[in-house]
Amino acid sequence: MTNAKNKMSQTELSQLYQRHCWQPFTQMKLAPKPIWIEKGEGVYIINEKGERIIDAIGSWWVSIYGHSHPALIHAVTEQMEKIEHLIFAGLAHEPAVRLAQRLSQLTNHHLNRVFYSDNGSTAVEIALKMAYQYFQNQKAVTRQEFISLGGGYHGDTIGAMSVGEKGIFHQVFEPLLFPCIRLPKPSCLFRDFYDEREALKQTAPVIQAMETVCREKGKKICALVLEPLIQGASGGFCFYPPVLLRKLHEICQEWGIFLIADEVFTGSGRTGSFFACEKAGIWPDMIALSKGLGAGYATFGATLTTEDIYNGFYSNDRSHTFFHGHSMTANPVGCSASLAGLDLMEKDSLLRKTSLLEKYHHTFQKDLSKGPLRDKIREFRSLGSVGVVELQHNASYTSEFGWKVMQKALKEGVLLRPLGNVVYLTPPYCIKEEELQRVYLVMEKAVVDSL
Ligand SMILES: Cc1ncc(COP(=O)(O)O)c(C=O)c1O
Numbered sequence: 001m002t003n004a005k006n007k008m009s010q011t012e013l014s015q016l017y018q019r020h021c022w023q024p025f026t027q028m029k030l031a032p033k034p035i036w037i038e039k040g041e042g043v044y045i046i047n048e049k050g051e052r053i054i055d056a057i058g059s060w061w062v063s064i065y066g067h068s069h070p071a072l073i074h075a076v077t078e079q080m081e082k083i084e085h086l087i088f089a090g091l092a093h094e095p096a097v098r099l100a101q102r103l104s105q106l107t108n109h110h111l112n113r114v115f116y117s118d119n120g121s122t123a124v125e126i127a128l129k130m131a132y133q134y135f136q137n138q139k140a141v142t143r144q145e146f147i148s149l150g151g152g153y154h155g156d157t158i159g160a161m162s163v164g165e166k167g168i169f170h171q172v173f174e175p176l177l178f179p180c181i182r183l184p185k186p187s188c189l190f191r192d193f194y195d196e197r198e199a200l201k202q203t204a205p206v207i208q209a210m211e212t213v214c215r216e217k218g219k220k221i222c223a224l225v226l227e228p229l230i231q232g233a234s235g236g237f238c239f240y241p242p243v244l245l246r247k248l249h250e251i252c253q254e255w256g257i258f259l260i261a262d263e264v265f266t267g268s269g270r271t272g273s274f275f276a277c278e279k280a281g282i283w284p285d286m287i288a289l290s291k292g293l294g295a296g297y298a299t300f301g302a303t304l305t306t307e308d309i310y311n312g313f314y315s316n317d318r319s320h321t322f323f324h325g326h327s328m329t330a331n332p333v334g335c336s337a338s339l340a341g342l343d344l345m346e347k348d349s350l351l352r353k354t355s356l357l358e359k360y361h362h363t364f365q366k367d368l369s370k371g372p373l374r375d376k377i378r379e380f381r382s383l384g385s386v387g388v389v390e391l392q393h394n395a396s397y398t399s400e401f402g403w404k405v406m407q408k409a410l411k412e413g414v415l416l417r418p419l420g421n422v423v424y425l426t427p428p429y430c431i432k433e434e435e436l437q438r439v440y441l442v443m444e445k446a447v448v449d450s451l
Contacts, residue, residue, distance in 0.1 A: 032403065042066040043427060052413060056439045057416065057417050075297075076333055078336070079332050084333060103289075112307055117328075118328040120155050124264065125157050127260045128260070130322060142220050152226060158177065190381040194241070200243055227261075228279075229241075230265065230386060237424045264291050268345075272355045286304065299334065300338060354385040365382065389422070404446075
């Protein structure tokens with residue numbers, strides 16, 4: 001018999017893993033054995049032999065403050081000692097209110113209402129349902145359809161999958177999904193990211209498609225859903241220019257369509273501003289946040305929206321209630337972790353830090369372009385803390401290439417997880433220049449040895 005206190009041998013652990021565990025996005029029959037990690041410290045995860053591995057992907061883009069940060073641990077334990085959970089219906093607590101105020105402030109109070117949940121998919125589901133019901137409450141019952149950007153990823157629940165790209169992740173579930181009008185996937189050379197004229201030319205198919213849909217059925221659409229500026233999981237870390245986001249926002253406003261910005265990945269400072277939407281100078285109607293918000297110290301999500309949308313539900317008519325909730329909604333520990341994270345962001349000037357990381361990415365990518373991969377790169381991209389190396393190599397999500405790179409890099413003490421032919425870096429913001437340089441060197445060798 002084992003209990004939580006008995007330390008298990010590596011063999012025992014492996015046997016139990018094989019017998020009882022099932023990992024996400026993993027063909028368990030073909031996957032290599034997992035790497036066992038015992039603890040984390042800042043940018044490092046540490047295995048049972050005490051070997052330190054740089055977490056260059058922030059553990060699925062969640063760990064933005066680094067692992068086991070004393071300030072966050074303190075906030076979480078302090079909150080746990082007060083109360084670990086509370087039904088957030090009819091009862092309320094200070095961390096939820098303080099966090100809602102902070103998030104509202106971060107949008108300059110444009111989005112001043114916060115609906116809490118517990119992960120990225122639910123934060124998006126809530127936005128979709130909110131947009132849909134808003135129009136039902138207004139008796140604008142014909143506004144029932146959604147538009148999304150081709151190449152988007154919004155999570156794995158049914159609604160989030162419906163507005164996401166079909167592709168390898170979701171195609172099997174297609175019969176279960178509701179219809180969604182998909183615009184083309186934006187495509188723009190990164191060198192023209194800030195060149196508005198050139199960027200508009202390259203992304204014209206997206207704008208034209210949006211205009212056509214609106215002319216045909218603009219009054220039937222309730223919302224456009226997109227990941228602002230960086231399309232991560234399905235898009236292959238495709239970057240699209242701020243001017244496209246601005247243009248889509250303009251069209252939405254013209255037709256009375258809500259814009260839902262899924263900032264689950266891009267939010268919490270990832271791109272150098274707290275929200276990626278700020279880079280385009282827009283405020284959408286809803287923002288979905290998760291990942292970096294709780295930063296792994298608690299599972300946490302939030303959907304931000306405007307007073308106007310809130311007022312669409314505020315009524316003497318109880319049927320206008322937003323009937324949605326999760327057991328863990330506004331969990332006090334999640335709220336406290338998020339608040340402590342926001343304090344840290346201010347205290348350590350982390351937005352400035354992510355802008356600095358963008359410079360380091362740029363420098364190290366330049367170095368890469370002079371090395372053995374020089375003829376094998378399709379494009380380098382960097383924005384805030386995110387660095388992307390897109391290879392010409394023809395590898396898909398399911399090909400061996402990614403696994404090989406991951407295994408080789410792990411042996412050299414770096415955690416990478418390529419998406420097809422894209423090797424991306426989303427490290428905790430506390431990564432140092434020399435650590436990031438090491439990541440690039442290891443990446444170079446791992447890729448060269450895997451091609
Ligand atoms: C943009 C975006 N939206 C939503 C999600 C779903 O978040 P979660 O995995 O927490 O449900 C993800 C996850 O990667 C994401 O990148």
